[in-house]
Amino acid sequence: MDLIVCIKRVPQTAEAEVKIDASGKDIVRDRLTFDMNEADSYALEAAILLKEKFGGTITAISLGTADAEDTLRIALAKGADNAIRIKAEEFAQLDGFKTAALLKEVIKDITFDAIFTGCMATDDSYYQVGPVLAELLGVGHATLVSKVEVADGKAQVNRELEGGLIEHLEMSLPAVFAVQTGINEPRYASLIAIRRAAGKEIRVVGREEISIELKSNSTLEGLFLPPVGKRAEILSGSTDEISTKAATIIKEKGLI
Template sequence: MDIIVCIKHVPETAEAEIKIDSSGKAIEKTGLVFDINEWDDYVLEEAVRIKEKFGGTITAITVNTEESNRTLRKCLARGADKAIRLTDAKFEGSDGYAIAKILHSVIKDLPFDLILTGVLASDDGYTVVGSILAELLGISHSTMVKKIEFIESVVRVNRELEGGLEEIVEVKLPVVLTIQTGINEPRYVSIMGIRKAMKKEIKVLSLTDTGLSESEVGEAGSWLIINELFIPPMDKRAEFFLGTPEVIATKIVDLLKSRGLI
């Protein structure tokens, strides 16, 4: 089974304090740690498990700057066989639609049975790339996948619905599946894997290699044009307890006492 995984190198922001940069259209990146998008971590693990079971190859693809080599190396170290990075200044400002077109321009000429990507990326959260890619390739897709089972020419997947409910759907191969977090337990990179990955090549392609025109990528080729970023207004902000941990703890206990909760 030949698998393509579309991954993204993103800043980790869940635990960080975020500031908007001077352009007003992006966040201040200095001081942030970058790593593989959380969803893609599960994508990669799922691909490796399928490869271990059925054989075949894994190709990791990303559209990003050179810095994403670190994440591509991680993919190679964990079991990807090939890595492709699409890098061009003209790609800047691409939304999910433009990214999907860029990915499609390369993937359409590659052999594959299965394409896996994350449900979304933790930075822009568009939640569109996988299914747009499927539509451009003229193949089927399924999203928010929590379990994959192969039955001859179909894939049986569990899709996550709301409130803990799931649905089971059968989709024909070849297929694009977008993977939900929690589908597996991603493994750590082994020292052997890192050594092997050092020897593998990262293929770098630019706009010219994609055969796309300038107007099809970047802001010009996007559905969305970003006007401004801002920190959401705090309309109902909490009342804050201040002081040393001991003082704060006392204030919380007093509050709980006054509400009859302890």
């Protein structure tokens, strides 16, 4: 099977303090660490598992600036055969639609049986790229995918719904699968594989190779901190004092 995986390098913000930069439209990035978007690492693993079973190739594609090549090399080390970077620095206002449209311009010249993407990226939280890419390519898609098994040219696909319910679909290939986190155990790249991947060529696609005029759906006007809600009463003092206060509250509620 020939497979394509779309991956994005994103700032790791879940456990970090996030601040707005001077432009008001972006966050301060110099103190953040960057890594492959979490759902994309599950998408990559899903593709690798299929390649291990059926053979074929994996092409990893990332729309990003030069440092996205580090993330692509991780994908190469884990099991991708080819890597392509689309130069994000040459395009403005990259919303989910425009990202998908750019990916389509590169993917339309590649034969594939399935495309895997993460269901969303933690930085812009769009949930758009997979289904829009599928629509632009004229193939089927499923979002929030929690399982893909291929047999006899058909894919048995599970989607994760609310409350733990699963929707089971049968789909034909080619198709786009936007995968949810937690669906497999993404492997680690071995040191030898990382060293080998360092020497591999990454194809770089710039604006001059994109033949169509691309439009954005939306323009980000500015960032602001989410309004503070009811806000918890913060218990202050030493760890011992805080613990005493918390235990007292729990006791007063009649819970111990």
